[in-house]
Amino acid sequence: MTSPLGQGTGPASRWSDLERPPLGAPALRRALLRPGALWTSLDLVPATGSTNTDLASRAAGLPEGAVLVAEEQTAGRGRLDRVWSAPARSGLFFSVLLKPDVPAGRLSWLPLLTGVAVATALARAAGVDTALKWPNDLLVTLPGHPGGPGAGTAADGGERKAGGILAERAGDHGVVVGVGVNVTLRADELPVPTAGSLALAGAVCTDRDPLLRAVLRSLEEWYGRWTAAGGDPAASGVEAAYAAGCATLGRRVRAELPGGRTLTGEAEAVDGHGRLVVAGPDGRREAVGAGDVVHLRPAD
Numbered sequence: 001m002t003s004p005l006g007q008g009t010g011p012a013s014r015w016s017d018l019e020r021p022p023l024g025a026p027a028l029r030r031a032l033l034r035p036g037a038l039w040t041s042l043d044l045v046p047a048t049g050s051t052n053t054d055l056a057s058r059a060a061g062l063p064e065g066a067v068l069v070a071e072e073q074t075a076g077r078g079r080l081d082r083v084w085s086a087p088a089r090s091g092l093f094f095s096v097l098l099k100p101d102v103p104a105g106r107l108s109w110l111p112l113l114t115g116v117a118v119a120t121a122l123a124r125a126a127g128v129d130t131a132l133k134w135p136n137d138l139l140v141t142l143p144g145h146p147g148g149p150g151a152g153t154a155a156d157g158g159e160r161k162a163g164g165i166l167a168e169r170a171g172d173h174g175v176v177v178g179v180g181v182n183v184t185l186r187a188d189e190l191p192v193p194t195a196g197s198l199a200l201a202g203a204v205c206t207d208r209d210p211l212l213r214a215v216l217r218s219l220e221e222w223y224g225r226w227t228a229a230g231g232d233p234a235a236s237g238v239e240a241a242y243a244a245g246c247a248t249l250g251r252r253v254r255a256e257l258p259g260g261r262t263l264t265g266e267a268e269a270v271d272g273h274g275r276l277v278v279a280g281p282d283g284r285r286e287a288v289g290a291g292d293v294v295h296l297r298p299a300d
Contacts, residue, residue, distance in 0.1 A: 020089035020184055022071060023208055031213050032067075038220040039096075040065035047088065049075035051095035052168055052178040059170035064099040067216065073180070090185050091197075092163075092212050095178040097170065098223065102231025107175060108274040108289065109233050111136050111167040113222050114177050116241045118163065121218035122181070125211050127204035131159075131247035134267070134276050135290035138163030138181065139247055140201035159247070160196025179215070183208055233272060243270060252299035253278065255288055263288065264299050 025044040032039045040063050048054055048070045055068045072088035086093070098110065118138055119130040131139045140162045163181035170176045182190075182197035184206050190196070199206050226236040233239035243249060248267045255263040255278060265280040275287040276296075 020087075022089060023069065023212070025069075027209065028069075028212065032216055038065045038223060039067055039216060042067040042069065044069045045071070047072040047074060049073070050178070051093060052166060052176050055095045055097055056168060056170040056174075056176045059097055059174045059176060062097055064097060064174075066097040067094060068096075069094040069212070085191060086180070086182055086185060087189060089208070090189070091183045092179065092181040092208060092215065094212070095176050096216075096219070098175050098177060099173050100175065100223075100227050100231065102227060105273065106231030106233070107167075109226065109231065109238060110175055110177060111165045111290070112233075112242050112270070112274050113226055113238050114165050114167070114179065114219060116238060116245060117219040117222040118165070118179060118181065118215050119245055120241075121214040122198065122211065125205055125214035126198045128198055128201045130245070132242065132245050133161070134246055134248040134270065134296065135274070135293070136165040137161050138165075140196050140198065142196060142200055143202045160200070161194055162196045162198060162201065181211075181215075183211065233274070239270070239272070246270065248276065248296070254297050254299045255293050256295040256297075257288065257292055258294060 023044055025042065028044070029042050032042060045068070050073060051068045051070050055066065058066075070093045073093040074085065100107070100110070112135065115132045115136065115138065119132055122128060122138070123130045129141050133139050138161070139159050141159055163179065166178045168176050168178075182195065183203075184199045185195070185197035187200060205211065222238060226233070226238050229236035249269065251267055252265065253267045255276070257263060263278055263280065263286060265278045267276055268279050268285065269277040271277055271287050273287070273289070275289045276293075277285055277287045279285050
């Protein structure tokens with residue numbers, strides 16, 4: 001995600017890959033910035049290190065609803081500062097500034113809420129099966145593996161990570177939520193074997209303009225429900241929607257925790273604080289938060 005200081009590739013190269021046309025900021029603004037809507041501004045930059053970093057640095061002077069979109073992100077970050085990179089114009093790379101008036105203890109639901117919004121929007125707009133891996137990954141299933149997300153393994157082409165979400169505090173009341181989604185990445189462009197893209201999952205639409213509009217409209221809808229309910233995940237319907245779309249639940253998982261400790265068992269639920277509840281072999285249940293988990297992997 002990019003900043004006004006980011007080094008772009010120049011106007012002549014905006015159409016260098018005809019399969020990956022550039023986004024148009026004026027059209028996006030006309031579609032998304034409306035009186036009374038959540039989104040209040042939308043900036044589009046050719047390239048930047050991280051849209052989260054850029055937007056957070058300006059958060060104090062911006063109203064809620066600022067959106068920053070980048071055509072290329074050269075130093076994108078995932079959870080625990082893991083690197084997220086992709087070719088220019090191959091995906092959706094954006095951050096939004098939110099200032100929810102909800103109890104601080106409920107802010108942990110923001111990345112989960114965003115996951116619900118992104119997954120439901122892309123399922124409709126791109127026509128792909130989507131699922132969520134707790135706490136912040138978007139999964140797609142490659143064709144030839146029936147059963148939806150979870151059928152098959154990364155090695156045989158089943159379930160792949162196509163997107164990620166990162167929420168970070170910005171000042172006293174703001175939260176910057178960053179989203180990265182691989183849209184047109186080809187097999188030879190995938191950064192790791194467990195990655196995927198909407199195109200590889202057989203998407204019926206890989207035009208980033210309608211996909212970005214769908215995602216931002218979905219996020220506005222879910223965020224509105226959640227804030228109207230005071231951040232209550234149950235009353236807003238976010239908790240039920242997340243549980244319904246979470247591929248982690250019902251599986252045996254191995255959570256690698258700080259200090260070298262490992263928790264293995266069945267992922268039973270996501271509790272009211274957004275934590276994953278794991279039932280160990282002895283039947284004892286333990287809830288772990290996203291900040292407590294270094295890695296979460298299948299146990300088998």
